[in-house]
Amino acid sequence: MIDIHCHILPGVDDGPLTIEESIVMAREAVKEGIHTIIATPHHRNNKYENSKTTILQKLSILKKEIIKENIPLTILPGQENRIFGEILEDYQKGEILTLNHSDYLFIEFPTSSVPRYAERLLYDIQIEGLTPIIVHPERNKELLENPDILYNLVKNGALTQVTAASVAGYFGKSIKKFSTQLLEHNLTHFVASDAHNTHNRTFKLNEAYELIARDIGQDYRNILLENSEKVSLGEKVYSEIPQLIKKKKFLGIF
Ligand code: FE
Numbered sequence: 001m002i003d004i005h006c007h008i009l010p011g012v013d014d015g016p017l018t019i020e021e022s023i024v025m026a027r028e029a030v031k032e033g034i035h036t037i038i039a040t041p042h043h044r045n046n047k048y049e050n051s052k053t054t055i056l057q058k059l060s061i062l063k064k065e066i067i068k069e070n071i072p073l074t075i076l077p078g079q080e081n082r083i084f085g086e087i088l089e090d091y092q093k094g095e096i097l098t099l100n101h102s103d104y105l106f107i108e109f110p111t112s113s114v115p116r117y118a119e120r121l122l123y124d125i126q127i128e129g130l131t132p133i134i135v136h137p138e139r140n141k142e143l144l145e146n147p148d149i150l151y152n153l154v155k156n157g158a159l160t161q162v163t164a165a166s167v168a169g170y171f172g173k174s175i176k177k178f179s180t181q182l183l184e185h186n187l188t189h190f191v192a193s194d195a196h197n198t199h200n201r202t203f204k205l206n207e208a209y210e211l212i213a214r215d216i217g218q219d220y221r222n223i224l225l226e227n228s229e230k231v232s233l234g235e236k237v238y239s240e241i242p243q244l245i246k247k248k249k250f251l252g253i254f
Helices: 021-031 052-068 089-092 117-129 141-145 150-154 173-184 205-215 218-233
Strands: 002-006 035-039 072-077 080-084 106-107 131-135 159-163 191-193
Touching: 002 021, 002 159, 002 191, 002 218, 021 052, 021 072, 035 052, 035 218, 052 072, 072 218, 080 205, 089 117, 106 117, 117 131, 141 150, 141 173, 150 159, 191 218, 205 218
Parallel strands: 002 035, 035 072, 080 106, 106 131, 131 159, 159 191
Antiparallel strands: none
């Protein structure tokens, strides 16, 4: 299994502070059945800045340690970019990392809103030859209230990734329900852990995939698993035509 969103690099963000903690996470990942992780530290999220050079340096240190510790885990480079207006300029300057040097670029929205310029920027990113992947849309307040915004972005070529713990219910009932709706309406293309540690923000990938297989279907689970693999190899992923999430109308008798 491949996990395309994980905070496993030490001392770069709110993930592990030390390399020892990263190693504990790596062992936990292997126990979960993960053989490859794309390390995606936060970038430009108002708290952490991790440009391409920093990430590649930290990654090479962790990779050596993982080999030394004999852990059967491959770690690939990535970056979780909070959306900002100059992202393409920074990409051209070589400060932005795609997922394992592919054409797939992680984009995070602020927790509670979607910037008005997002639609245009996601379009421009595609003109540049990149495919934006919106991370954890299910945890964004504006998208939760107005899923049509996400529908439009996906219809216009963006992909999305839901968090395993959201699917499994660890972020609460409404986020779990929204995650299921996104899966059912072809509005998401990947499940990933977004793990930060081994206690309160851990992997939960097996749990999520089992629920998806049970509630939505084995085939869909397999497609999601394959999509993560394809992203890590820079291949085209599987996506179906997105559907609008219809709000249930009140059918009471007046
Ligand atoms: Fe993250």
